[in-house]
Amino acid sequence: MAKNLSGDLSVASANRLVDGVVVFLDDAGQWTTRFERAAVARDKRGGEILLERARAEAFGVIDPFLVAVSEDDDGRIEPISLREKIRASGLTFDAIAAEAVRYA
Amino acid sequence: MPDTHFYRYDDYDRTLVGERVEQFRDQVRRRIAGELTEEQFKPLRLTNGLYLQLHAYMLRIAIPYGTLSSRQLRKLADIARKYDRGYGHFTTRQNLQLNWIKLEDAPDALAALAEVDMHAMQTSGNCIRNVTADHYAGAAIDEIEDPRIWCEIVRQWSTLHPEFSFLPRKFKIAITGSPNDRAAVRVHDIGLRLWANEAGDVGFEVIVGGGLGRTPMIGKTLREFLPRDELLAYLEATLRVYNRYGRRDNLYKARIKILVHEIGAEKMREEVEAEYAAIKDGALKLPVETIEAIARQFAPPALPHRAAVVAEVEGLKLEDRDFALWLKSNVAPHRMAGYRIVTASLKPAGAPPGDASAVQMEGVADIADAYSQGEIRVSHEQNLVLPHVAVEDLPAVWRALGRLGFAEANVGKITDIIACPGLDYCALANARSIPVAQRISNHFAGLARQHDIGDLKIKISGCINACGHHHVGHIGILGVDKNGVELYQLSLGGDVDFGKTAIGAILGPAVTADKVVEAVDAMVHTYLDNRGDGERFVDTYRRIGAQPFKERVYAAV
Amino acid sequence: MPLFSETVSATILEPLPFVEWQQRPAWPAVSLANTDPVEDLAPHVGRLRLIVLNFPKFSDGRAYSQARLLRGRLGYTGELRATGGVLQDQLPFMLRCGFDSFESDQKGFEEALAKARTLFSVVYQPAEDDRATASLLRLSRRNVHPAV
Structure with a gap:
């Protein structure tokens, strides 16, 4: 699958102040927990504008920043770094809780 | 429910912890209202144990000297269930981390913790952190003196210390009371080892400047033998030298080990001894009544006489290989005949090391009530310890731990990671x-x-x-x-x-x-x-x- | 920067930076960097009326030690002022180390100062505010009620 790996695509992310949850800025300028709704900046200049918008909307979030993403042929985006993949999609193993309920 | 055999808060401790919760509640309110910037708020939340991690806030709860009552462990389970996702992570510094705490809930979680005389103060930030100890303290066969008495004295002295809350970097103290060091005292900012000299007096070897991290170093002995009642004055002198002269220009060179390394152990000793000489006869000298009052609270439980050799145990050992292996790896000698120290392995095959669910925590609390004087320890190897188990009860404890998934006979082995x-x-x-x-x-x-x-x-x-x-x-x-x-x-x-x-x-x-x-x-x-x-x-x-x-x-x- | 003081109005003396003050040690007000040796003030503390200690950042805590040495070791009794990164949440610590006036830009600082001494009614360690520690109070309580 051909991916756009130019490194110029980005989305704006932050953690929400009240609960720390990972959020992304959407096209309407709202913070959403849904990565697939994130507004995508397509070049460096677009990234700067996106980050400015994110900072302007930063009252309820902590330290917005840009996340480099790639895009496949169907337009699906994915963070490039493992750290951001984990931030966007959660733990890479099953947390103990589900497992341990068996012992109840 | 059995009475506890370690320090119990009195009204002074409770008042202070309660006031701290209310102070933090106000700080959280001001942060959410936008009166505090994140930069201003961050050190405040950190000294209350609250980190921002990748997906959420994490609350690091102090378990002083790794000792818990069954009531406290049940409360931790409660808090994990109510304010988190029903599980927690026991750390190498005998703390418990909850991974999914909300900022807006944190003051309530801390208030719940205060109900069982616990807190999360100074589990992060550039201050004196939760003091750790040998997890076999008070039960170990090789112990000279219970190190937790001194951990508690240091806990009180270091809590909200007005001079040492903005140090160059974090500061970790560990204390052991046994020649077999289970508290890793040589790799702490200050390690204290209790030992008896030829005259039979017990004092501390004071080891300074050890640590892991980016620049691992083995600590240097500043004092071979420090009389016990002078401990706080010596610690205050050491911290003052560090606070004044420790590097602040580079985050990676700010620990005390770098100061000791750069000026040399000899010069460090001179500086500390000079400062110590100026304060040793002052208000930090510990009155014998104070030491005794705290020591009394750590008096070992009055354990009833129990059989040292039990036919059922011997039989099961022959019958069941897993039990026999468990006895070998997870059970250690106790200072009383007829008793053993049992380690509950938080490392079942394939599980995240050190994690326990609320259900498992409650299960361990029940076992502690039934078989270990209601007491639990957290080891720096991320396991839980039942310190006072009768030999006769070993089969029952093994089975009960097995039902929780914590009876893996792997303590000290390759999967005890x-x-x-x-x-x-x-x-x-x-x-x-x-x-x-x-x-x-x-x-x-x-x-x-x-x-x-x-x-x-x-x-x-x-x-x-x-x-x-x-x-x-x-x-x-x-x-x-x-x-x-x-x-x-x-x-x-x-x-x-x-x-x-x-x-x-x-x-x-x-x-x-x-x-x-x-x-x-x-x-x-x-x-x-x-x-x-x-x-x-x-x-x-x-x-x-x-x-x-x-x-x-x-x-x- | 606005100046706050718990008690009477703070000194209006202009403090000299330490190096300049060393040339004119008769001047009763001095301002120290947090690397300046407070011990050098020992012969002069009786004459000094204002000492200003500096927090380059709120997270740089060297001046807490300077303050305690000035009060506890050198017996300085004049005004001790904190300047620089001075935030209201540090007040309980600063007051215990002997500071009694504060320069701060922070909103709400005055209200915070008014209640800073009441935030914690228990202290665990001796400092420069002469408050009785929990440990001392326990001792006296035991002496009054030996059975407890």
């Missing part, structure tokens, strides 16, 4: 730790094989901060990030045992995540092929050196 939370949770990490630990654990899951391999400590950190203590693992594994790929650096020969404390040596180039198991397997085979009589993995390594391990590992990966 220490691992930090790593990149799955931690904002500082460069690579994942838990999935690596899980793969190694699954690979070596068979108990007979683990017992054949014998004592082998694997310690995994997801970054150079070394929360997983990789420097002192017999096998150390350090996750690094190289151009977006997780690589793992392997080291051999680390050790925390007293007198043998050593920093492991890096074996060679780092390996990819999918090769870590092969690499560890190759090390184990090198050992098995070369071991002499009674030699542990680390002994063989010390005898034959790194080369044979290196050849085999890099042929395998």
